[in-house]
Amino acid sequence: xxxxxxxxxxxxxxxxxxxxxxxxxxxxxxxxxxxxxxxxxxxxxxxxxxxxxxxxxxxxxxxxxxxxxxxxxxxxxxxxxxxxxxxxxxxxxxxxxxxxxxxxxxxxxxxxxxxxxxxxxxxxxxxxxxxxxxxxxxxxxxxxxxxxxxxxxxxxxxxxxxxxxxxxxxxxxx
Amino acid sequence: xxxxxxxxxxxxxxxxxxxxxxxxxxxxxxxxxxxxxxxxxxxxxxxxxxxxxxxxxxxxxxxxxxxxxxxxxxxxxxxxxxxxxxxxxxxxxxxxxxxxxxxxxxxxxxxxxxxxxxxxxxxxxxxxxxxxxxxxxxxxxxxxxxxxxxxxxxxxxxxxxxxxxxxxxxxxxxxxxxxxxxxxxxxxxxxxxxxxxxxxxxxxxxxxxxxxxxxxxxxxxxxxxxxxxxxxxxxxxxxxxxxxxxxxxxxxxxxxxxxxxxxxxxxxxxxxxxxxxxxxxxxxxxxxxxxxxxxxxxxxxxxxxxxxxxxxxxxxxxxxxxxxxxxxxxxxxxxxxxxxxxxxxxxxxxxxxxxxxxxxxxxxxxxxxxxxxxxxxxxxxxxxxxxxx
Numbered sequence: 247x248x249x250x251x252x253x254x255x256x257x258x259x260x261x262x263x264x265x266x267x268x269x270x271x272x273x274x275x276x277x278x279x280x281x282x283x284x285x286x287x288x289x290x291x292x293x294x295x296x297x298x299x300x301x302x303x304x305x306x307x308x309x310x311x312x313x314x315x316x317x318x319x320x321x322x323x324x325x326x327x328x329x330x331x332x333x334x335x336x337x338x339x340x341x342x343x344x345x346x347x348x349x350x351x352x353x354x355x356x357x358x359x360x361x362x363x364x365x366x367x368x369x370x371x372x373x374x375x376x377x378x379x380x381x382x383x384x385x386x387x388x389x390x391x392x393x394x395x396x397x398x399x400x401x402x403x404x405x406x407x408x409x410x411x412x413x414x415x416x417x418x419x420x
Numbered sequence: 421x422x423x424x425x426x427x428x429x430x431x432x433x434x435x436x437x438x439x440x441x442x443x444x445x446x447x448x449x450x451x452x453x454x455x456x457x458x459x460x461x462x463x464x465x466x467x468x469x470x471x472x473x474x475x476x477x478x479x480x481x482x483x484x485x486x487x488x489x490x491x492x493x494x495x496x497x498x499x500x501x502x503x504x505x506x507x508x509x510x511x512x513x514x515x516x517x518x519x520x521x522x523x524x525x526x527x528x529x530x531x532x533x534x535x536x537x538x539x540x541x542x543x544x545x546x547x548x549x550x551x552x553x554x555x556x557x558x559x560x561x562x563x564x565x566x567x568x569x570x571x572x573x574x575x576x577x578x579x580x581x582x583x584x585x586x587x588x589x590x591x592x593x594x595x596x597x598x599x600x601x602x603x604x605x606x607x608x609x610x611x612x613x614x615x616x617x618x619x620x621x622x623x624x625x626x627x628x629x630x631x632x633x634x635x636x637x638x639x640x641x642x643x644x645x646x647x648x649x650x651x652x653x654x655x656x657x658x659x660x661x662x663x664x665x666x667x668x669x670x671x672x673x674x675x676x677x678x679x680x681x682x683x684x685x686x687x688x689x690x691x692x693x694x695x696x697x698x699x700x701x702x703x704x705x706x707x708x709x710x711x712x713x714x715x716x717x718x719x720x721x722x723x724x725x726x727x728x729x730x731x732x733x734x735x736x737x738x739x740x741x742x743x744x745x746x747x748x749x750x751x752x753x754x755x756x757x758x759x760x761x762x763x764x765x766x767x768x769x770x771x772x773x774x775x776x777x778x779x780x781x782x783x784x785x786x787x788x789x790x791x792x793x794x795x796x797x798x799x800x801x802x803x804x805x806x807x808x809x
Contacts, residue, residue, distance in 0.1 A: 255456035255572040255585040259449050263588065268449065271590050275448055275597070282601045286608070295493040296547055297540055299598055301606035302554050316632040340480040341549070347634060348551040353488070367485040397628035 317411065319350060320391045325382040336379045354390045356412020363416060373418050390414040451674040452592035457727060458712045459565065459587055460525070460574035466562065466704045467523035471749065473775050474558075474701060475515055476758040479508035481546050491548035495541065502545055511542050516749045522562065524737055525575020528583065532566035557602055557705045564598070565708070567591040574727075579735050592708055599705060600671035603684070607664025615661050621653035623660065627695060636696035639773060644694045663687060681709040682787050689780040698776035703783050710787065714794040 256262070263271075285298045294300065321332040334350045341349065353362060362368055376385045394411040454462075482505040491497050515538060521531035539559045547553065568591040569584060577583040615622040630636040631645055647653075663683060670680040685706060688699040749759065756762040764771060 255569075255578075255587050257453045257455065258586050258588045259453050263449060263590075267588075268445070271448060272444070275594065278594070278597065282598075286605055290609075293493055294552060296544060296552055297494070297556050297559070299556055299602045299605070300554065301602055301609075302552075316629045318633050340483055342476070342480075342546070344553060345546075345549055345551050349488075349549060352550050362487055365485075365487045368487040371485045371487075395632045397632060 315394045315396055317351075318393045318395055319354075320393065321354075322389045322391075323376050323380055323385060324387040324389070325376075325380050326384040326386070330380050330382075332379060337375060339379075350390070354388070354414045356392050356414055358414060369416070369418065372416065385418065387415070387417040447672060448590050448593050450589065451677075452596060452709070453589040454568070454587070454592060454708060454712065456569070456573035456587045459568055459570040459572070459708070462565065462704075462707045463525070463528070463562075463570040464523060464574065465707055467519050469701075469704050469779075471516070471519045471523065472759045472763075474758075475519065475753065477508075477753060478511045478515075478542055478546070479505050481542075481549070482508050484549065488550075489548050490550055491544070492552060494544045494547070496544040496548050499545075502548070508542075511538060512753060513750055514538055515542075516753060517746050520742060520746050520749065524742065525571040525577050525734065526737075526739065526742065528571025528575055528577050529566045529569070532562035532570070536560055536563035555701060557599055558701050560598065561595065561705050564591050564595045574730050574734055576734055576737050576739075579737075595705070595708065596671050596674075596677050599681070600668045600677070603664045604668035607661050607667070610657075610661045611665065615657045618654055621650055621657060623656045624653040630695050630697070638696050640693040641696055660687075678709050678711060679791075681706050682711075682791055685780060685784050685787050689784045692773065692776045692780055696773070698773065698780075700776040700779040700783075703779045706783075711790045711794050714797065715790050717797075718790075718793050 282299055285295060286300065288295060289298055289300055319334065321334065321337065323330045323332050334346045334354075335343075337354070338346045338349050352358065353368070372388070373385060376388060377383060390413065391410060392412040392414070393408050395408040482502055484502060486501045489499075489501050491499070515535070518531045518535040518538065521527055522535060536559055543553065543555070543559070567588065569587045571577045571583050572585060572587050575583070578585075610616075610622070613622070614620045627641065627644055631641055663680075667680050667684070670676040685703070688702060691697050691699060752759050752762045756765045760775070
């Protein structure tokens with residue numbers, strides 16, 4: 247037997263709201279609008295703050311004449327005499343998947359700054375991580391080959407050719 | 421003569437100001453009135469969806485060394501490193517507790533505000549890894565809707581008399597404004613980059629990038645990759661920019677805004693099918709703008725026992741009961757990282773697009789059916805005030 251229901255609550259719209267609340271809400275919305283545009287201006291021309299009411303820029307085409315480059319990577323971990331193929335999913339598996347691509351680009355990419363590559367804390371973290379990924383204690387290094395695949399919609403609906411765009415190499419001194 | 425002219429112009433300027441204020445007031449306070457029961461359903465849907473499909477263990481962030489800490493302009497800039505692991509364990513437990521409070525409507529306003537703040541603090545640190553997720557609408561929805569008193573029905577608060585028996589409509593307008601503006605920023609970014617350049621097809625570029633670089637090559641992605649017609653891709657570029665741009669203008673008309681939100685659900689479904697990007701999380705944000713009046717009018721006969729059953733359940737709930745499910749949910753969260761992953765592990769299945777297809781696909785079909793009903797009503801009975809609501 248269900249309990250008796252409560253009477254439905256009243257909906258307060260314009261005329262039924264106390265004037266004090268109406269005045270505050272009017273001001274809130276008036277202030278909110280310029281603030282929204284201000285953060286957009288700031289994000290575009292200075293830097294993106296967080297939190298901010300913004301959606302990402304799905305950047306336009308980078309290439310020319312309908313040729314679209316798309317970066318990809320081949321990950322190899324060296325352990326003893328073996329070369330073990332791996333992936334960004336293995337290395338950054340503990341993080342949310344949406345971060346993998348950015349972490350690879352920033353920390354295992356051809357443009358990863360020397361100051362990061364040589365950071366002892368970073369090297370130690372990577373070394374420990376690769377030991378976990380491979381299950382081996384004799385990890386000696388990692389190589390990531392960055393490939394640029396070119397997709398040409400005017401010729402064929404597939405990756406038609408690819409180039410090596412850079413390397414990331416790190417050897418661990420044991 | 422001069423004072424007369426002044427008083428006439430004053431009269432007209434006063435009249436214009438009054439009319440403007442009235443229109444402004446009508447837009448803020450009367451655009452999106454929702455019954456307390458509907459607001460409560462939105463709250464319950466949000467809590468259940470987030471608890472089961474979104475909430476994840478967060479302590480993985482603490483595993484990164486300091487060199488990974490590159491915070492955006494945010495609260496995290498006050499720090500030099502990620503917080504200790506214990507902080508993230510506290511986030512794990514608190515998020516489950518707050519979502520449970522939101523679900524049962526216990527201290528609803530407090531739980532809503534605390535949940536938003538908790539997510540903002542956590543994401544400020546997780547975004548310090550170099551990527552901002554742009555889930556801000558999902559994050560602030562409980563904060564905004566807490567001011568509508570979305571705990572006024574189907575809640576422990578309602579039965580204990582802790583909350584007012586009134587709900588307010590203006591937070592829905594604020595939420596609409598935030599949705600419209602955020603979508604507008606996306607259209608604006610695109611419009612000032614190369615999306616409107618007929619010589620380049622941006623969405624096709626995005627598809628190729630996702631397909632080859634990110635291995636997002638499922639669902640309809642292979643089919644769309646085989647579409648070569650440049651005019652098709654260019655048309656899509658323009659439609660997307662136009663749709664996102666006009667979202668902001670639609671905010672100022674409740675009817676058009678509801679139409680735009682419906683289109684947004686179809687848009688997100690298309691993005692999922694083509695680019696394998698899942699934005700189904702935004703269903704929690706869009707749900708208050710579902711045409712509830714039309715829906716309940718056509719399903720009135722079916723719905724009668726449901727509120728009784730739900731109310732009965734909330735009337736029987738007591739505070740001392742809450743720690744038990746909270747502890748169980750935290751344990752399950754720690755078992756496989758999230759409640760959803762735990763269920764998948766238990767069933768030994770993988771379902772990468774299940775949530776997106778269920779909520780966006782199901783949502784798009786249901787929403788479209790109700791819109792068709794609303795259009796039928798419109799042509800049969802003229803244009804009732806509740807049209808599309």
